[in-house]
Amino acid sequence: MQRVGFLLKVKDDPETIARYKEHHRQVSPDMLDALHRHGWHNYSLFMRPDGLMFGYVEVADSFQASLDGMSHEDANSRWQAMMEPFFESPDGGRPDENMVEIEEVFHLD
């Protein structure tokens, strides 16, 4: 198991943020199932009021393996296409290709 922290940035717009949260209250069962099959566990997303997102996830093997596995899932392709307009991504592209992993500097079980 590997713990991963990553950052993303949703556009700082009240309506965009409200719709983003609404989508995340009703993620499709096939998307959740795909995440599990590719080793995403204890996965939480947190949001600062300006749209800065922090993700915490415990992956079975490596973050890259869990991202690669999802990249071939139809449910994820549909989800990422729906999510793309919500995010600030200077170079474009799917949100799951713009997750910036950050360094763990402390851990206590």
Place this chain on the structure above:
Amino acid sequence: MQRVGFLLKVKDDPETIARYKEHHRQVSPDMLDALHRHGWHNYSLFMRPDGLMFGYVEVADSFQASLDGMSHEDANSRWQAMMEPFFESPDGGRPDENMVEIEEVFHLD
């Protein structure tokens, strides 16, 4: 159990950041013991290269109860006094009084 995400900001200075990380590789056993006694579990700190810190912790009861419990621990008072100069805190004060909790918008077990 409650999952908590919070933010802190270490000064954006290479030497400060290096020393912060070094301190976190050798936290005193009495500080770690106090955290456990006050319900801090699966606690990780992540850092962006500019010093933005994200904390993830699973607390036994509530974040406030776990913070309040630590506030009476000598080991924590010593630790917070040592940590204070590392942080950007506009209004001064101990770092553990400046943790900004952010909203969980998604969770998958």
